[in-house]
Amino acid sequence: MRAGVIGAGSIGGVVARALRDGSVPDAVLSGVLDPAGPPDLPVLTLDELLSTSDLVVEAAGQRALAELGPRVLAAGRDLLVVSVGALADDALLEELLAAGPGELHLSTGAIGGLDLLRAAARMAPLSRVTIETTKRAANLVQPWMSAAEAERLRTASAPVELMRGPARKVTAAFPKSANVAASVALAVGDWDAVEAVVVADPGAELTSHVITAQGTAGSYRFEIRNQPSPVTPTSSAVVPHAVLGAIAALAQPRVVFR
Numbered sequence: 001m002r003a004g005v006i007g008a009g010s011i012g013g014v015v016a017r018a019l020r021d022g023s024v025p026d027a028v029l030s031g032v033l034d035p036a037g038p039p040d041l042p043v044l045t046l047d048e049l050l051s052t053s054d055l056v057v058e059a060a061g062q063r064a065l066a067e068l069g070p071r072v073l074a075a076g077r078d079l080l081v082v083s084v085g086a087l088a089d090d091a092l093l094e095e096l097l098a099a100g101p102g103e104l105h106l107s108t109g110a111i112g113g114l115d116l117l118r119a120a121a122r123m124a125p126l127s128r129v130t131i132e133t134t135k136r137a138a139n140l141v142q143p144w145m146s147a148a149e150a151e152r153l154r155t156a157s158a159p160v161e162l163m164r165g166p167a168r169k170v171t172a173a174f175p176k177s178a179n180v181a182a183s184v185a186l187a188v189g190d191w192d193a194v195e196a197v198v199v200a201d202p203g204a205e206l207t208s209h210v211i212t213a214q215g216t217a218g219s220y221r222f223e224i225r226n227q228p229s230p231v232t233p234t235s236s237a238v239v240p241h242a243v244l245g246a247i248a249a250l251a252q253p254r255v256v257f258r
């Protein structure tokens with residue numbers, strides 16, 4: 001399988017270099033599309049990426065997914081999405097689903113438990129689902145915040161709850177930090193069932209995501225504590241390895257959990 005990568009930052013850069021170095025059997029790097037043009041990676045135009053890839057990984061951001069995702073699928077290339085929060089926009093999700101013949105895949109990204117939540121929700125609707133994300137306070141500053149609020153985060157001395165609400169609202173408000181809220185909502189198949197919380201903690205060494213759910217199938221609690229990426233600390237360092245695991249499963253589907 002030839003895999004191309006859109007966005008060679010903290011996630012795409014690790015993925016591209018691992019593919020280039022042959023760490024995934026039966027998968028090779030076609031190249032990357034990134035305005036920064038990392039000098040150690042083969043940089044391609046979009047047309048070149050599409051003509052030389054079987055699978056394209058989007059690791060560039062929600063806007064890039066909206067702009068480029070439909071073109072990837074329409075060209076008959078499979079697409080593995082990392083910026084899952086973009087799919088909170090129903091119109092974009094419908095556009096991507098209709099765009100084929102390429103297939104749409106979603107990365108599990110920074111969290112786990114999505115398979116079990118999906119199974120539980122299929123048995124009977126889950127009554128309460130929450131995901132609480134805690135990150136280093138200074139990394140949660142957003143363009144929509146006032147100067148005073150941004151400064152309060154940069155100088156915070158205690159944890160502060162920044163937002164609590166429907167997953168769709170929270171993932172839109174924190175597009176680089178709450179893609180995982182969208183992943184939970186898509187896994188349970190119900191945006192309205194999922195409440196998301198974002199907490200800014202000045203002392204947080206690790207990024208945490210605590211997912212809870214209750215329903216007929218049982219009671220669930222997943223607690224994830226990830227090391228942040230040294231390159232882009234809003235993203236967890238494990239994410240490129242989730243992407244590489246997905247590429248391995250697509251390239252050589254043996255002993256794969258589904």
Ligand SMILES: NC(=O)C1=CN([C@@H]2O[C@H](COP(=O)(O)OP(=O)(O)OC[C@H]3O[C@@H](n4cnc5c(N)ncnc54)[C@H](OP(=O)(O)O)[C@@H]3O)[C@@H](O)[C@H]2O)C=CC1
Pocket residue numbers: 006007008009010011012033034035036059060061062063064082083084085107108109110111175176177179180183229231232234235236239
């Ligand atoms: N699903 C999940 O669990 C998770 C999802 N994410 C999401 O994954 C995405 C990537 O994260 P991360 O690697 O940390 O981000 P980075 O900012 O480290 O890297 C993104 C790269 O994409 C480039 N880029 C931006 N727009 C385009 C474009 N239109 N075409 C090509 N390249 C582009 C950027 O260039 P430049 O800097 O010049 O703009 C940058 O080099 C983000 O949307 C992030 O929120 C992250 C963590 C978990």
Ligand SMILES: O=C([O-])CC(=O)C(=O)O
Pocket residue numbers: 110175176177178179180181207226234235236237239
């Ligand atoms: O990497 C993480 O821990 C989660 C993240 O940034 C996101 O969901 O956008």
